[in-house]
Amino acid sequence: MINVFPIFMRKLSHVCSLKPYKETKWLMPNGNPIGVYVYNCIANQKVPVILNDPKIATWYSCGPTVYDSAHIGHACCYVKLDILQRILKSFFNIKLVTAMGITDIDDKIIKKAKDTNTDFRVVAKNYEHEFWLDLTSLNVEKPMIITRVSDHIHTIQDFVKNLVDSNMAYITNDGSVYFDTSKFPSYGKLQNMQDSGEPTTTEKRNKMDFALWKGYKPGEPFWETSWGKGRPGWHIECSAMVSKVFGSQIDFHAGGIDLQFPHHENEEAQSCAYHDTRQWANYWIHVGHLNYKDIKMSKSLQNTLSIPDLLKMYTADTFRMACLMSNYRYSMEYSDEMMKTAEAVLNKFKFFLKDVLMYVNDSENGHGDYSNKLLEELQKVEENNLEALKSDFDTASCVNSLLNLVTCANKIIKGNTKDYYPVPVVLTAQYIINVLTKFGLTLQETSENTISNTLIDTIVEFRHMVRKNAMLRKDKELLSACDTVRDKMKMMKVQINDSNKTPTWVMTK
Template sequence: MRKVFPVISRSLSHVCSLKPYKETKWLMPNGNPTGAYIYNCVADQKVPVILNDPHIATWYSCGPTVYDSAHIGHASCYVKLDIIQRIIKSFLNIKLVTAMGITDIDDKIIKKGLETKTHFQNIAKQYEHEFWLDMSSLNIEKPLIITRVSEHINSIESFVQKLIDTEMAYVTMDGSVYFDTTKYPSYGKLQRAQTEGEAANEEKRNKTDFALWKGHKPDEPSWNVKWGKGRPGWHIECSAMVSKVFGSQIDFHAGGIDLQFPHHENEEAQSCAYHNTRQWANYWIHVGHLHVKGDTKMSKSLKNTISIPELLKSHSADVFRMACLTSSYRYPMEYSSEVMKTAEEVLNKFKFFLKDAFIYVNNNAVSNGDYKDKILDDLQKIEEANIEALKNDFNTAVCINNLLTLVSNANKVIRLDTSEYYPVPIVLIAEYVTDMLTKFGLKLQESAQDSVLSNSLIDTLVEFRHTVRLNALSRKDKEVLQACDIVRDKMKKMKVQINDSNKTSSWVSVK
């Protein structure tokens, strides 16, 4: 029997200020605490992540309705969810079984098919294929399981029929089926139901009742079921598909913040009713919207969207991911030239450091290396702080700031104008930074068109310019220094950014 939150086991007694059950309605799962905490909208606070199996967790993401191209508002959601999944797997050492539902039958798909005189399935296949290409271009890992609504009609029919049989749902004259929210006392536990301004519907018993099945209409695709022809409602799709794959309970259920109500609220209600349980999804994860400058949500209805291929013409996938990493997944994220420029600068700081560290370790120093305990102590403190940040609702922004501090301190050592030489600490820091960033899903690769020859030529040019610049600095030759600056600026226009220091110069490719 599960405990009603906030009844706390002895190992979790440090959690405080938890709201009483009447307000939260969140049940603490029995099982194995992971040491991580995540915000839960039902409890309206961070709660401990507890899994039935200490090494395995289930995850379902609401996927796209494939009637049109995805835009970067969708991309920011899926990139952030991808980051969280990577954290769970790489830092919490949990085997995560991921599934995503594809809505391939919907009002918008039907409308697009009628407008273009194309079968709805062809519309859906075209945009789903495009969606996966977009996700791949952003280095988003594909879910292990993909479910499509049109392939699970039998499961949906069986799900709806059980709700009818238990009188949790009712059939109307037009062959539609509605969930009776008055039969489910906990309706509104994710978010209070909004009924003001809702259009009247004579078929519904109550304003908050929602469609499980839509009765057949002319010119629309339909399936024959026990209570008549029609097609699934939006919310029932995910519940039926998740139940088929994961059974009566799921650990993590994720999507954009706009899905909290009514979609996720309705999913939780009908799934609890179907499985006769008080809690279906243990942890709801909602990602904040992407806003364009001016605090306006990016959406197709506002016609302010930017396609993913269009984004990648101006910025790399790594730069966009860095922008996501430096913001909280739960809150709105702004998309602007300033935000993207900052993300690129942060990314380049790491790239420059990794190149500089390689040069430093492989230099021609004649002195013997030392360990420098202070540097190693700083590294250990950052490692521990980052693990704590990730366990605290996946706080990647703190991690990135910690890494920048670590890199800044390491750069001071690299640029010391002394005979002291500390290759081991610098190598360990470089390895740690690389490991962290790649586990977050950054590729840290130069652009594909860079060949070994072009890299070698750039290395030669940068090295030559560095020698000339140092000589000019020692002679205070302003004319030659200005010429060096011109070379640097021209190289940047050619997507090569040079970083100068007293000891070395390094470069990275930029968009």
Template sequence: MPYGNPVGVYVYNCVAEERVPIILNDPKIATWYSCGPTVYDSAHIGHACCYVKLDIIQRILKNVFNMKLVTAMGITDIDDKIIKKAKETKTDYRTVAKAFEQEFWIDMANLNIEKPMIISRVSDNMSAVEKFIQGLLDSDLVYVTHDGSVYFDTSKFSIYGKLQQIQDSGEPSDQVKKNKMDFAVWKGYKPDEPSWQTTWGEGRPGWHIECSAMVSKIFGSQLDFHAGGIDLKFPHHENEEAQSCAFHGTKQWANYWIHVGHLNFKETKMSKSLQNTISISKLLEMYSADTFRMACLLSNYRHPMEYSEQMMSMGQEIINKFKYFLQDVHIYVNNSTIDKSTYNYKLLSSLQNVQEQNLEALKNDFDTASCINSMLNLISNAHTIMKLDTNNFYPVSVVLIADYVVDMLTKFGCKLKDSTEQAISDSVIDTLIEFRHTVRSNALKTKDKELLAACDVVRDKMKSMKVQINDSKTSSWVRVK
């Protein structure tokens, strides 16, 4: 474990294979690096799942535990796949990378993912990459091959495989490598590829060296959090840790690795190579960003998550429950027929218990699912009292619960409202819903089927306009995707 100050939060550690305390050099300042995209194609919902879950964890650290989190992300804008895409489209590789990076940031903004404080692109950091590799060459930890490539010598790094247990026979896998697990930190020159000149020869960086060089340039010899999808654990993160420890002469470079589980289609990994992806823009045509985020909140960040219509429907249903509750609270506290209020100490006690339970759940490896379930139980209890206890009026207790729900969901990154412009103002909708509710209530008393049918037509037309009406004792509505 690192030296420093325990902050009272526990996170899963893949080396220890258990939850360990987060210990920071400064109890309120932490560094965080996320592996960003290789910008050769549009981002899909597998990427959305990863970055939304990482955004949720970052928000918890900042908004719940009051950490000053310095965030950085690396963008791979030179890579085999980018070069291939450039050749296929007969476009300069830099144009390809810039176009898909711009699209990526638009997708992230539409998902309400906070942008990193520092964005580091490989193409802008060739000097840092060269210095990093030169340091490894000077320490005799890498070797240059006949084709001008440079490989990391895993036989000289005794703790290689600490993130994921690796069995190395010690035998070379081809004519270039000395050992099977050795990996390229530099790829030798090829005439049809972009290249850079260095002291050991011309070529371009290997994939793993990019992040190590950029992180070391930004954060130095040690990093608090390093994050990415579970597919990056090996070989990418394993190789990053090895070459960074070797370069800095330390046994531990990143203190905490945060790995997000895959988003699957019926137990099949979602990937571009399998051609089974849904783009983020397509996702947001079908569902709101809040709906997808709620689905992510209901899932453990480390575990696989299965994408389905049922999963998204559940996310939408829960978002609607919270919205309906907030609408009902607004109506409840503005009830003009009651002129005397009191406290409901049972509700206030339930609120305090949920606050304490949720804090403990978030301290325990960011258990957001437990938080959502406890808040659903809380608003259910409040709803019951608001509707059934007609002899008493508890505006303070109810408003405090609503305030807590909004506060927590906001801290998790939910907006609870649409960002797009609406054709009909909320006040007009309020008037229509109130009028319909009055008509429907009278029709129910007189059993007027014609008026009830007319009310149903209004409800269905409003739903087609993305406004869903909730018929209860006091009718309310929410905007839906």
């Protein structure tokens, strides 16, 4: 067993502490269980994923408010959501229809536009463009449907009007519209009641009421409605846009843990009221925070790291590996130590895959055989990993199992050369590649330039021949020169592994 797991990995239990669902406000949907259990904040436990159609699911993620560059807190959220979506698609064969909402009208965008003397639409457009570039650089799959608030003003207005007409919302003197929480008894089901953060105004009937529509303020963008001019409140946007795209029910609704309350609480309340249903989103998915030196990373605290800056230091694969090793629900403590550990784990897999090629293609090895206990181990890991993923997407435990599999296989590869088991070794390598690429890792070297790769191969092979001869002759001077080459290569991000008969190398960052 390898114990390379860092301090930031906390293993999730596969066993649910079962509380009857009837004791909670979560309603078990009718339909087809897919065998996956996911944590639900309303039930406060893992609940079975049940889909109307066993192979089709809808997924909406709350996107960013595009008023500034994204930071690694956003990267963590969207990479982890990307991993979950890939798992549903690749391991459980779910056809997932994904959508993301972009908030392109907001107080912060208006402020930024004023501060920079730019049209608010230009501010939003530029930062949204940057956001998609950042996600692409992190190998996050773009949602199939992108909804922007500015494109859905009429949908939002109709939604608000419907709530006013059904007496679930009221218009105030300043032209704002508030949701009346006293008319919705289940308000607070996502989290125990606390202050929503909405400003207390004398216009509000109840403390927890929240704005669906904000009355016009001079100098701000506005749209005309039957009750006066103004602009949408934040919470209503997602509800209206999701309803427009997916109708009266959605399977998965995701975002950072900070959105659980009040944003998602309000979304659920107003959507249930609008659709006259008791449960709108069946599965709320909340991603834990990324903390930096025990502090939540945020723009307001000025302690952020941009995604391009992150990728100058580490590859997207390394960051994704860190996300896989921490599980989606838990907070991640960002540090160089954490990233170096993730990089070491990733390199362990990369070296292994190269070592496998060397081993199976080595003609000096004995006759092939595949009756080896590695096959049994492989089968066990395949079964355990599927169970781990079924249990609230426990990726950390999968990575750990894969590392143990590498250790088992290395006993053959690096052990007695007369033991030649190409079949189990290749099957193990194939399984590892399969799982890691399904998680969204590219497993590619940083440089895709084949010429430079060939050049590195040549240098590494030449150094290996020189070093082998120097060791035979006990030529300290030549051996020292070989070490210098190795160290210089490392400085150029090429890490050479001398522990094999034939050396291998990987690119680091």
